[in-house]
Amino acid sequence: MPKILDQRRLVPNLHLLEVHAPEVARKCRPGQFVIIMPDERGERIPLSIADWDVERGSVTAVFLVVGTSTRKLAALKAGNEVPVFVGPLGRPSEIASFGTVVLAAGCFGIGALWPTARALKAAGNKVIAVIDAKADYLVYWKDRYQSVCDRVLFSSRDHALASKDFIPRPLEDTLKAEAPVARVIAVGCTYLMYACAQATKPLGIKTIVSLNPIMVDGTGMCGACRCTAAGKTKFACVDGPDFDAHEVDWEELFIRRKSYFDDEVRSLCRYEETELP
Amino acid sequence: MAEEKKELAPELKEKLRAEFEKDWRKDLRKAVPPKDRMKQVRQKMPERPAGERNKDFKEVNLGLTQDMAQAEARRCLDCANPQCIAGCPVAIDIPSFVKLIERGEFLAAAWKLKETNSLPAICGRVCPQETQCEELCAMKKASGVPVAIGNLERFASDFERLSGSINIPPLLPPTGKKVAVIGAGPAGLTVAGDLAKLGHKVTVFEALHESGGVLIYGIPEFRLPKAILKAEVDYLRRLGVDIRTSFVVGMTATIDDLRNDGYEAFFIGSGAGLPNFMKIPGENLVGVYSANEYLTRVNLMRAYAFPAYDTPVFQAKTAAVIGGGNVAMDSVRTAKRLGAERAVIVYRRSRTEMPARTEEIHHAEEEGIEFQLLTTPIRYFGDNYGHLRAMECQKMGLGEPDASGRRRPVPIEGSEYTIEVDLAVCAIGQSPNPLIPQTTPGLKMGKWANVEVDWATMATSLPGVYAGGDIIRGGATVILAMGDARVAAAQIDKYLRR
Ligand SMILES: Cc1cc2nc3c(=O)[nH]c(=O)nc-3n(C[C@H](O)[C@H](O)[C@H](O)COP(=O)(O)OP(=O)(O)OC[C@H]3O[C@@H](n4cnc5c(N)ncnc54)[C@H](O)[C@@H]3O)c2cc1C
Numbered sequence: 001m002p003k004i005l006d007q008r009r010l011v012p013n014l015h016l017l018e019v020h021a022p023e024v025a026r027k028c029r030p031g032q033f034v035i036i037m038p039d040e041r042g043e044r045i046p047l048s049i050a051d052w053d054v055e056r057g058s059v060t061a062v063f064l065v066v067g068t069s070t071r072k073l074a075a076l077k078a079g080n081e082v083p084v085f086v087g088p089l090g091r092p093s094e095i096a097s098f099g100t101v102v103l104a105a106g107c108f109g110i111g112a113l114w115p116t117a118r119a120l121k122a123a124g125n126k127v128i129a130v131i132d133a134k135a136d137y138l139v140y141w142k143d144r145y146q147s148v149c150d151r152v153l154f155s156s157r158d159h160a161l162a163s164k165d166f167i168p169r170p171l172e173d174t175l176k177a178e179a180p181v182a183r184v185i186a187v188g189c190t191y192l193m194y195a196c197a198q199a200t201k202p203l204g205i206k207t208i209v210s211l212n213p214i215m216v217d218g219t220g221m222c223g224a225c226r227c228t229a230a231g232k233t234k235f236a237c238v239d240g241p242d243f244d245a246h247e248v249d250w251e252e253l254f255i256r257r258k259s260y261f262d263d264e265v266r267s268l269c270r271y272e273e274t275e276l277p
Numbered sequence: 278m279a280e281e282k283k284e285l286a287p288e289l290k291e292k293l294r295a296e297f298e299k300d301w302r303k304d305l306r307k308a309v310p311p312k313d314r315m316k317q318v319r320q321k322m323p324e325r326p327a328g329e330r331n332k333d334f335k336e337v338n339l340g341l342t343q344d345m346a347q348a349e350a351r352r353c354l355d356c357a358n359p360q361c362i363a364g365c366p367v368a369i370d371i372p373s374f375v376k377l378i379e380r381g382e383f384l385a386a387a388w389k390l391k392e393t394n395s396l397p398a399i400c401g402r403v404c405p406q407e408t409q410c411e412e413l414c415a416m417k418k419a420s421g422v423p424v425a426i427g428n429l430e431r432f433a434s435d436f437e438r439l440s441g442s443i444n445i446p447p448l449l450p451p452t453g454k455k456v457a458v459i460g461a462g463p464a465g466l467t468v469a470g471d472l473a474k475l476g477h478k479v480t481v482f483e484a485l486h487e488s489g490g491v492l493i494y495g496i497p498e499f500r501l502p503k504a505i506l507k508a509e510v511d512y513l514r515r516l517g518v519d520i521r522t523s524f525v526v527g528m529t530a531t532i533d534d535l536r537n538d539g540y541e542a543f544f545i546g547s548g549a550g551l552p553n554f555m556k557i558p559g560e561n562l563v564g565v566y567s568a569n570e571y572l573t574r575v576n577l578m579r580a581y582a583f584p585a586y587d588t589p590v591f592q593a594k595t596a597a598v599i600g601g602g603n604v605a606m607d608s609v610r611t612a613k614r615l616g617a618e619r620a621v622i623v624y625r626r627s628r629t630e631m632p633a634r635t636e637e638i639h640h641a642e643e644e645g646i647e648f649q650l651l652t653t654p655i656r657y658f659g660d661n662y663g664h665l666r667a668m669e670c671q672k673m674g675l676g677e678p679d680a681s682g683r684r685r686p687v688p689i690e691g692s693e694y695t696i697e698v699d700l701a702v703c704a705i706g707q708s709p710n711p712l713i714p715q716t717t718p719g720l721k722m723g724k725w726a727n728v729e730v731d732w733a734t735m736a737t738s739l740p741g742v743y744a745g746g747d748i749i750r751g752g753a754t755v756i757l758a759m760g761d762a763r764v765a766a767a768q769i770d771k772y773l774r775r
Pocket residue numbers: 033043044045046047048049061062063064065066067068069070071108109112211212213214215216241257258259261264265268
C-alpha cells in the first residue's frame with residue numbers, strides 16, 4: 001500500500017500530504033488529480049496534484065480539512081499507509097505559449113495551481129498570480145509563486161499584504177493593468193472560481209476553472225461527477241476537471257456538491273465522537 | 278455483434294466420447310433407466326423467505342443439499358450427443374460433471390468444471406442458464422423442465438471451496454514472458470489464470486481498489502457473495518498471478534509504457550463501464566443516479582453500512598429504476614433492501630422483452646418490487662433545493678419488431694402521468710470504457726465504441742494485443758467474457774511461443 005512520506009499542517013486547516021507513488025509521479029502533469037482513500041472504510045476522494053518528484057517517487061497534494069475524509073488524512077503520519085492512491089487522473093491542463101496568463105488561486109487551489117504556474121512560465125508566458133486568503137497567515141507557498149511568476153498579488157480580508165477585497169476586484173484590476181491578458185486560470189473553492197468567472201465574463205477573457213464535483217471512481221465509470229458545460233452533460237473526471245468557466249452551469253454544480261450535506265454531518269459527528277484520537 | 282453458437286470442435290467431441298464410454302458412466306446409465314430419470318421432478322433451489330431477505334444483503338439462494346444435488350444429477354440422461362454443451366460458451370463437459378455428482382464424487386466434479394471454467398461458483402450463480410446450456414438440454418425437450426445445470430455447477434464448486442481442498446493444478450515451467458492483463462473482471466481474471474498455468478508471468482492491472490470488475494462493484498452480495506469472488510482471486514494469486522489494484526492503464530501507464538517495461542503481450546478486459554443516460558430534462562438533479570454509481574456506492578464502497586463506512590447513498594421512500602435488465606433488477610432490489618417503501622421498475626417494453634434473467638425477475642416480484650411496464654420517464658422534477666421530487670412518465674405501445682427482434686416501443690400521446698419519487702436509478706445500459714482506446718494509438722475501434730477483434734483469435738489491430746469481454750461486446754455476460762478470455766489466452770500463449 002502507498003506510504004505517507006509527509007503529512008503536516010501548512011497553515012490552519014490546510015495540510016500538505018506527500019505520498020510515495022513512483023508510478024503516479026512518473027506520469028503527473030499540471031491540472032491532474034489523484035483519488036485517495038484514507039483508510040479501509042473510507043471514501044474515495046479526489047485531490048489535485050500540487051507537486052511531484054520523480055526521483056523521490058512522490059506525489060504531493062494540499063488539502064483543506066472539511067469533513068471526515070480530510071480529517072482522517074490530517075491524522076496520518078509519515079510511515080502510515082493508505083489503501084488507495086490512484087492517478088494521475090483527469091485531462092492535464094492546457095499548457096502553451098499564450099502570452100500573458102493570470103492565475104487566480106485560493107485555499108487548496110494555491111497548491112493545486114502551482115504545477116500550472118511553473119509549466120506556464122517554462123512555456124514562455126508572462127505569468128501573474130493573484131492569491132486570495134481570508135488572512136495573511138493563511139497564505140502558503142508565497143516563495144514558490146514568487147520564484148516563477150512575473151508578479152504576485154495578494155488579497156486578504158485582513159488587508160496586510162495588499163488588497164483587502166475578495167479576489168474578483170484585484171483580479172479585475174490586474175486584468176486591466178496587464179491587458180491584453182490571454183487567459184485566466186482560477187482554482188480554489190467553487191465560490192472563488194464562480195466569482196472569478198463572473199469577473200472575467202464581461203471582459204471576454206477566456207477563463208479556465210478546475211471543477212470539483214463529488215466523485216467516486218474518478219475514471220468515468222459512475223457519472224457522479226457530472227456537470228453541465230455548454231449545455232452538455234460532462235463527466236468532470238475524464239472530460240475535465242478543467243472547463244471553460246463561462247460555459248459551466250454553476251448553480252447545478254453548487255447544488256450537486258451539497259448532495260450529501262446531512263450525511264456528511266452525521267459521518268463527521270460519528271467520527272469525532274468515536275474515532276478521533 | 279457477438280458470434281453465434283459454435284459447432285463443437287472435433288477434438289472436443291472425441292474427448293467427450295472417451296469420457297462417455299468410461300465404464301462407470303456406462304454403469305451409471307444402466308443403473309437407472311431413462312424413463313425413471315424423466316419421472317423425477319426438478320429440485321427446487323432452497324431460498325430465504327422473500328419478506329426476510331428483502332431487508333438484508335445476505336444471499337437469497339441457499340444452495341442445493343447433497344441429497345438434492347444427487348437427485349437432480351440423476352435427472353440427467355447422460356446423452357450420447359449432449360446438446361447442453363453447445364449452449365455453454367465455454368463448452369463445459371456437462372454430463373461428466375453432473376454424473377460425478379450423481380456418483381457422489383463432488384470434488385472430482387468441481388475439478389472437471391475447472392478444466393474449462395475457471396469461475397464455476399460464479400457462473401453457477403449468475404449465468405443466464407435458461408437461455409444457454411439449459412435451453413438445449415434434452416430433458417427440456419422431453420419433459421419441459423431442463424436439468425438444473427447451473428444449480429449443480431454452483432453446488433460442486435461450493436463444495437470444493439467449503440471443503441478447503443482447492444486444487445492447484447500443475448503449472449508449466451516458467452517461460453520468462455511477461456503478460457499484462459488490463460482489468461480484473463471475469464475476462465481478465467480468466468486470461469490471467471490460463472496464462473499463469475501455461476508458465477507465463479502475468480500481472481493484472483485494475484483501476485479500482487478491489488478485483489472482480491462488475492462482480493465486485495455491480496452484482497450485489499445477495500446474488501454473489503464477495504467471499505466467493507475473494508476465494509477465486511486468492512486462487513489466482515496462488516497460481517502466481519500478480520494483481521496490481523489502483524492502477525489505471527492509460528493514466529498510470531499506457532500500453533506503450535508497459536511494453537517498454539518488458540511486457541510482451543496484452544489482454545484488454547476493461548469492460549463496458551461507461552453509464553448511459555437518457556438525456557431527458559432534470560437528469561442531473563440530486564437523487565438521480567446511474568446504476569453504476571448506485572451499485573458501486575453500495576457494493577464496492579459498502580454504503581449500506583454508512584456511517585460505519587464513510588461513503589453515503591440516498592435512502593429513498595420511493596425508488597424508481599429505469600430499465601429491464603439484470604442491472605435494473607439488482608438496483609431495484611438494492612433500493613428495497615435499503616428501506617424504500619416502494620421500489621419500482623419502469624420499463625418501456627413488456628414483460629416478455631425484459632432482458633433480465635427469469636429468476637431475477639421472479640425474485641424481484643416476490644420481494645415486493647412493483648413493475649410499471651410499457652412506461653418510460655420523460656422528465657424529472659426537482660424541489661427548491663435541486664433534489665428529485667417526481668418523475669413524469671409516458672405510456673408506450675408496442676410497434677413493429679426492431680433490429681434486435683423485439684417489438685419497438687412507441688410513445689402513446691396524451692398518456693403522461695407523474696409519480697412522486699425521491700430516487701431514480703438509470704439502468705439503461707453501459708458502453709465500452711473509452712480510456713484504453715483514447716490512450717492507445719492505432720487500436721482499431723468498431724461501430725459501438727467497442728475494441729475491434731478478429732473473432733477467431735481475439736487479436737486486436739495491434740500486434741500482441743488481445744481483447745475480450747464487454748470491451749468488445751458492449752454489456753454482455755460473465756460467461757461470454759470468459760469464453761473470449763479462453764480463446765485469447767490460447768492465442769496469447771501461441772504468440773509468446775512463436
Ligand atoms: C478534481 C478535484 C480536485 C480536488 N482537489 C482538491 C484539493 O487539491 N484539495 C482539497 O482540499 N480538496 C480538493 N477537492 C475537494 C475534495 O475532494 C473534498 O473537499 C473532499 O472530498 C471532502 O471530503 P470530506 O470527507 O473531508 O468532507 P465531507 O464532509 O464529506 O464533504 C465536504 C464537501 O466536499 C465535497 N465532497 C465530499 N465527498 C466528495 C467526494 N467523494 N468527491 C469530491 N468531493 C467531495 C462536497 O462538496 C462536500 O459538501 C477536489 C475535488 C475534485 C473533484
